[in-house]
Amino acid sequence: MIDTVKIWTGWLATGVEGAAALLIALAVLRALFGAGLLLLRRSGQGDNASEGVRLRLARWLAVALEFALAADILRTAVAPSWDEIGKLAAIATLRTLLNFFLQREIEGEARVQARLEDRQRTEGG
Template sequence: MEQWLAVSAGYVGFALEAMAVLIIAVGSVKTFIAGLGTMLFKPSLHDAIREVWLDYARYLIGGLTFQLAADIVSTTIAPTWDDIGRLAAIAVTRTFLSYFLERDLGDIRERRQVASEAED
């Protein structure tokens, strides 16, 4: 039974890592195309470029979330201190990225609301 659990955890961990890579790859390609278009056609719009980066940050956070899940699954069977340290580093990185992304999104929402009220 324990061996079956270890094998299952390995497959689930691998699938979650593959999902993380896919999310980050899709986000990177999308951001490259959107960023290039924004820089070429809207070079003076700081907010447009910032939105491209914020969108990319969402993909990175999504990828990190799946990576964290993969590491949690992988460390369920006899974790080493190295595994636990890697898990902690990913968790801290994801927490900081989430905090700053939410702060930036709040700033953008506030700016949009002020701009919307100014138009009315």
């Protein structure tokens, strides 16, 4: 029974890792497409539009990091050794820190965007 659970958990973890890789690939393709359009369009949007592309990519990378962490937890969930627990702790710490700093930057940029929109509304309206 335990062997069956380990096998299924391994397959599930592999599927979750695949989902993370797919999310990253799609997010990068979308960011490349958006950046390409900005380069070709060359309108007056400038930094705001490129910042939007970067932030959308950052949001999807944060989601993919969560998926990758979930896959690591699944791999370690069934009868872990102390070595596996230590590796999971290191990986979880690194991924959580990455996610924290990505989220902090996303929120900071969202505040900047909100201030710019407020300023444009008050100046234009």
